[in-house]
Amino acid sequence: MKMEDKLRYIKKHILSSEWATLYRVDYDYKFDDGNWKRLSRESYDRGNGTGILLYNTKKQTVILTKQFRMPAYVNTKKDGLSIEVCAGALDKNENPEVCIIREVEEEVGYRISSAKKVLECYTSPGAVTEKMFLFVSEYDDSMKINEGGGLEIENEEIEVLELPFSQALKMIEAFEIIDAKTILLLQYAVINKLLD
Known part of the structure; x- marks a missing residue:
């Protein structure tokens, strides 16, 4: 199964954008057992x-x-x-x-x-x-x-x-x-x- 088929309803919210950008990312993730769960993670983007x-x-x-x-x-x-x-x-x-x-x-x-x-x-x-x-x-x-x-x-x-x-x-x-x-x-x- 492609990752695109395991993810849906991705929403990014900016929590801070001082030196870099801190996002909260909310998304639905399909687990291997077929169940969908709504998850939330923070992601710090400072470039590469x-x-x-x-x-x-x-x-x-x-x-x-x-x-x-x-x-x-x-x-x-x-x-x-x-x-x-x-x-x-x-x-x-x-x-x-x-x-x-x-x-x-x-x-x-x-x-x-x-x-x-x-x-x-x-x-x-x-x-x-x-x-x-x-x-x-x-x-x-x-x-x-x-x-x-x-x-x-x-x-x-x-x-x-x-x-x-x-x-x-x-x-x-x-x-x-x-x-x-x-x-x-x-x-x-x-x-x-x-x-x-």
Whole structure:
């Protein structure tokens, strides 16, 4: 049975439209036993995003970022600092590779010419519409054009971290890196032997 045959009477209601849009979606859903039920879910739409693991095979290093994340702070009441791969939000209809190349320059100060898409994923599909387009790219010191740190007009304050790959992996085990896209890309690097 097609999903269109299992859904009917879909109604979206905007609950908030500040930074992104929070919807309540009411709909009828047909279960496998043939019964229809009226359901209601909240869905947070902030657009799609990109992320990239920058790695250097000669130095056996990766570039990560550290920045304050209010939702992480609210959840844990700790410092709210998150260690992550370079990432950014896509503008409407923007090509993900174009976006991530721009974000690399703005956030970490390196100019790369291309990136290889390796994964697409939802990190919280039960509540957030965002699909992440994840990339990898090699870097070297000659590509560094500035100190990075993000854009002041976007109120970004990003610390750039160049870490040994082995240390980044240990940081996952120590629960110092708990960002899903970062863990996925570091594990991708292990599985595909991008670094030793």
